[in-house]
Amino acid sequence: NAGVTQTPKFRILKIGQSMTLQCTQDMNHNYMYWYRQDPGMGLKLIYYSVGAGITDKGEVPNGYNVSRSTTEDFPLRLELAAPSQTSVYFCASRAGGEQYFGPGTRLTVT
C-alpha cells in the first residue's frame, strides 16, 4: 500500500532557485492538499485541489504554484525560492473522513 508518496525527501536550494515537489497518491482520492509546517507550528494550507484540473489557494499561497492534470498527481512548484520558504512540506489526499499524509519534504533555502 503506497498511499501518498512525496519526492524528494530532502532538498537544499539557493535563494532564487526553483524546484518542483512531487506528490502522488494511489487511492483514487479527488481531494488533494499541500501544507507547510514550520518547526513547532501547526499545518498551514498552501493549495488544494478537488479534482483533476481544479485547484484553489489556501492560507499561504504566495510563492507557490500547483497543477493537477491527473487524479494521482499534485505537484507543487516553488519559483524564486526565499529563506521564508524553509519548511517541511506535506502532501495529503482525502476521501470523506479519511485524509492521509505523505512522509514530507524537508526544504532548506539558503
Added chain:
Amino acid sequence: QKEVEQDPGPLSVPEGAIVSLNCTYSNSAFQYFMWYRQYSRKGPELLMYTYSSGNKEDGRFTAQVDKSSKYISLFIRDSQPSDSATYLCAMCGTGGFKTIFGAGTRLFVKA
C-alpha cells in the same frame, strides 16, 4: 476566534495513565472528525475518524464527538512511552473541501 481550538500542552503523564485530549470547534457544519498522531520529523498519521456524533474505539484509543457541545475527545488507555507525540484534531464538512486542523497537543508519557 479560531474554528478549531486545541490546547498545545505540553501534557506529561506517567506510563499507564489514561490520557484525555480535546478540541472545541465553532462550525456546526463539521461532520467528519479526525485524530492524527505526529512523531517528531514525521508526517501526521491518521489514528481514527468518526462521522457525526458518538464514540469509536480502536484498541487503546477511543474517540468521542459531542456535536451539541461542539467538543471532541481522544482517550488513550494504558499510555505507553511510544505514545509520546503531538496529537492533532481535524474536522471538515460533508461537502467541505478544506480540512481544519487544531494546533496539536504535545504529549509526553514518562516510563
